[in-house]
Amino acid sequence: MKPLSIIVVGLSLSSSWGNGHATTYRALLAGLGRLGHRVLFLEREQPWYTENRDLVDPDYCDLRFYSAVRELGAWREELSKADAVIVGSYVPDGAEVIDRIASFAPRLLCFYDIDTPVTLAGLERGEETYVTRRQLRDFDVYFSFSGGRALDRLRHQFGVRRAEPLYCSVDADAYTPSSEAKRWDLGYLGTYSADRQPTIDELLVRTAELMPQCRFVVAGPQYPDTIRWPDNVERIEHLPPRLHRSFYGRQRYTLNVTRADMIATGWSPSVRLFEAAACATPVISDRWDGLADFFPEPEAMSTAATAEDVAAILGRGPAAAARQGEAARRIVLSRHTGLVRAGELAEAIRSANGGASLHLPAASKERRHATQ
Structure with missing residues (x-):
């Protein structure tokens, strides 16, 4: 053709x-x-x-x-x-x-x-x-x-x-599982957005406060200096795509947070979902219509509404996290x-x-x- x-x-x-x-x-x-x-x-x-x-x-x-x-x-x-x-x-x-x-x-x-x-x-x-x-x-x-x-x-x-x-x-050649040691229990990658920040505050910041023994990271530009991050939350100002694979690979779980208009519309998966899944990093996401059409829960995705939900997920063993990450990766490689x-x-x-x-x-x- x-x-x-x-x-x-x-x-x-x-x-x-x-x-x-x-x-x-x-x-x-x-x-x-x-x-x-x-x-x-x-x-x-x-x-x-x-x-x-x-x-x-x-x-x-x-x-x-x-x-x-x-x-x-x-x-x-x-x-x-x-x-x-x-x-x-x-x-x-x-x-x-x-x-x-x-x-x-x-x-x-x-x-x-x-x-x-x-x-x-x-x-x-x-x-x-x-x-x-x-x-x-x-x-x-x-x-x-x-x-x-x-x-x-x-x-x-x-x-x-x-x-x-x-x-x-996602570019399946650029995003693959990494054998690097885990540095963070939960991370988030995304540019600052005012309508996403309340969810980040609840699902990551407050979880970090509830779990001081765990390590967290937020990567992305334009976050206001007025945000007060707990001591166990690391900040990375900008992460170029060539470092995304390593970033996902060093997390036990990664967080997906969706903008308000996209939650209201549904069926709007972000590129970060596909990137993390291609790296076999298990994802904790906020909830919106259509998410299960891409990644069924609990086989390939976890969702959370509160910091307590996230803490419970982080308390799961590594085998459960690995199974979830691999299931999400199979979906991405076949469809996305x-x-x-x-x-x-x-x-x-x-x-x-x-x-x-x-x-x-x-x-x-x-x-x-x-x-x-």
């Missing part, structure tokens, strides 16, 4: 600092590269990413940078001829980027929302930071980080023509690798390309088919 030509305009591929998009894109694009597809990634230059780049020259795609929306015109020919152009969520000046690319009459214009619950909640409040409500109806395919009822909302409430789930994934996700994306693009592009004016559609 002929390889696809795909252009992605995303928040960041080059820097994982303060965002989870980079690791999501890396796993997906590496999978596309392994399948033989050609990918161009266009990233907006931002000072905080430029100063914290941990990927400069990926071997699975062509990475290029632009400084203003008008500069996208330099790739006008490529954007108009690619099998699919995918604009991601949280792209700076995203709404303007989408309109600019649409003016080039691409064969297929798609949106990859790695923040679906946040996007929909914002649009309901009238916020159109990186995509407008009007534009949702114009995408040929809306790829959603969230499944379940979010897809119904996209179709019926927001008028999306074709909504497809495209969950996060970057290679699996890339195949799903390619299949959806080929399916959508079988019909006329939905966002093009009629005359443009006629011109496009006349040249095929």
